[in-house]
Amino acid sequence: MPYIANTDADRQQMLEAIGVKSFEDLIRAIPVELRVKGDLDLDPALSEIEITRLIHEKTCKNICTQAANSFLGAGVYDHFVPAAVDTIISRPEFFTAYTPYQAEVSQGTLQYIYEFQTMICELTGMEIANASMYDGASAIAEAILMAVRKNRLKKAILPESIHPEYVKVIRCYTEGIGIELITAPCAYGVIDPDALEGLMNETVGSVIIQTPNFWGNMEDVFALEPIVHSNGKTLLIAAVDPISLAVLNAPAEYKADIVVGEGQAMGNSMYFGGPLFGFFASKLDMARQMPGRIVGGTVDHEGKRAFALTLQAREQHIRRDKATSNICSNQALCALAATVWMSLMGREGIREIAIQSTIKAHYLADRIKALDGYSLAYPTAPFFKEFVVNTPIPAAKIIQRLLPRALYPGVDMARFGNDRQLMIAVTEKKNKKDMDALVETLVEVKNG
């Protein structure tokens, strides 16, 4: 049997040592009438040779982005992942280890988390970061819950410019515990500051600003921040693309209180949207309200520097129903990939990634908006690496027509309520030829 070392003889010896005749004697506590009769209805076992063949058959039914010219984004991005990242995260020392509860034999994991926390603080300008959340969506939900713990105000404002899939997750997390979510309207692809001002009062616990927002546009954070902070109680939660922070303002510059976001773009492959990972940072005064694991520096009994999980009194294994969150397993290995990625990119590399993505995205947007029948959906809003285009025919038709050429022109916005829009993302991996090919085909499909 696969992965079982014991032979029949071993098992017999062990049963004898235990003092029973058969395995059945060990499960006497399970009433016979509760047991499965016969075999489970599963496919017969495959050998390694056979499973490899089966998996090959399955992969042939997918067409991956590497075999295509893809402009898909909307929360999951095809940024460059150097080979060294996978080499590190493939080390069993990292990937088969458990949560670092025994610090003396987990210093490797603990230190990279400490480095990860440091890098997230550096990018966001915040004072404390945790060891990761499940994804950007649940990180926002947990940020709203942390704001409630801090100011006891159970109302949160979610602008229309937040990723609709995030909103679904946030609703699931906050419904049923008396948190009221209020939608703030947008105008021209960004939050309408007047409308936000109209919704603000002393009962609002937090306002979430995603920037670049779902449509890729940059919110005018410097205009919005004073509105959010006007009553001295409401907290500003910024949800950001970490790569954008290489060139865009650190959220500390616009006085965000909590900073979260989706981290996949840093060193993690797309994998059909999972695993992703959320990062979570804040000011230090909220350290004891944070969800998730936090690693801290300390010393061993000889005074040597060491690392350990810290502030554990917040967590479910200690505080149970009074814990700051139910999170236990997080996305540690994804955070390792991001840490290695940030190290490889470095101070200049991550800037170059961000700059190339921006410049290329703007080149493509300029070319598309010049095409007959196509226009930018939000021409006045500044954007980062992603933008929405109005299309002359339904986007679904364009996507279908380009499928045989393995060209994925962007996300069909029909799933979010507008069937004549495409959302187009550009990363540093795209070159001029890729983008010109998209422009040419957009002309062709429009002309039938």
Added chain:
Amino acid sequence: MADMIFDLSVKGRRGVTLPKRDIEGEIHQILPEKFIRKEAAELPEVSELDVMRHYIRLSHRNHFIEKGLYPLGSCTMKYNPKINEALVRHSCFNNIHPYQAIETLQGTLEILYELQRDLSEISGMAQVSLQPVAGAQGEFAGLKIIAAYHKGKGYTNKKKIILPDSAHGTNPASCTLAGYEVIELPSRADGRVDVEKLKEVVTDEVAGFMLTNPNTLGLFESQIREISDLIHGVDGLVYLDGANLNALMGIVQPGKIGFDILHFNLHKTFSTPHGGGGPGCGPVGVVKKLVPFLPVPLVDQTDGEFFLDYSHQETSIGKVHTFYGNYAIMLRAYIYIKMLGPDGIRHITENAIINANYLMKLIAPYYHIEHQEYCMHEFVADGTLQKKGHGISTLDIAKRLLDKGFHAPTVYFPLIINEALMVEPTETESKQSIDSFATAMIEIAEETKKDPELLRNAPLTTPVKRVDDAHAVKILDIRYPINRQ
């Protein structure tokens, strides 16, 4: 200490080469000046070799399954097959985007469809959502399903969830997150649910009962039928925390013995790696009447064409993940199940149970074991003899095990056992490796008598000596002070 990645930084050093820009442009001409960051984020400037050496050096400071036995109770640290790792890295798995056209995803959707079906069969449930990304998120989704079920039936008074005092900490924490009050039920002297006491707390206000079975003492809850009848009597639902499913597969289908909902931990039972704390995967399975409440989407098919099914959107609890969950983890579990088949699945369970009982037998003469009966896949010993006789704590025993090349068991849990040592060897360990772990435990019992100081100072051979957790809280050093350039 000069071994942070930041200390290796040298201005101008690069770890990657990016393609030359083939589009002209200047960021300051494209973006409004006010949005441009004034001070660069000081990420380290290091070479690829610097990075490799640094993280390989860190890796040497970890314990991991391939290094030695990892008997963490309720964590199921079984071997993670390498073929899973090799196959999931295929470009047609890792380079696919969640919003690709459905025609380009048929292989992926077929796998997910089959995995939903296989997990349904193993658990005896009607349907499984693969979306929750961790056990705790599976619990949360399950509790939301309970709430949606009762809301649909018009109840407004079902505010309470009962759970035994031996429950994992995530159970009460998930209840709070889902808006429930927790009733903690003291266990009976034999470690199981006290059905008589349960009768006293079951009222119309009870929405459900969360149970780990086998429980965290490694004992099967034989009265599950009586328990589920009681809960169902008030239209409550019975939830199984599937952390210990490695003791049931092929022997019991929880969906057929009274459980209405369960979550799986693919990173425990189905051999996917723990990753130093994640990513895991916590699918949630339900009986037929609860299928309409599962997260959206599920994967379905018509005539062999697979698609993402949102048809139950109106009744669903919604979503717990941005997309469809931890797909890369699901792939590993799929491969594992296909390689085991029905016989292999049952053999896993049998060997997990035999290994645990054998180990318990070997160390029973040296350590107190509160519940003296055959265990399932894990058992709870404790350090009370060592504590009373020699002032040696379970923590000391755990740290000394590290010196002997083993990871420690789960310690101080379940909370109802003093000085608990919760041991789960898993089926992938051989008789010989269990013998050597038992020998280490027995040596430690002897050392407790002969040289207790040795234990108090343990560990002595690890990368650092005993770590001061309290100091970490006191000084709160949670980020490295980077030198500004």
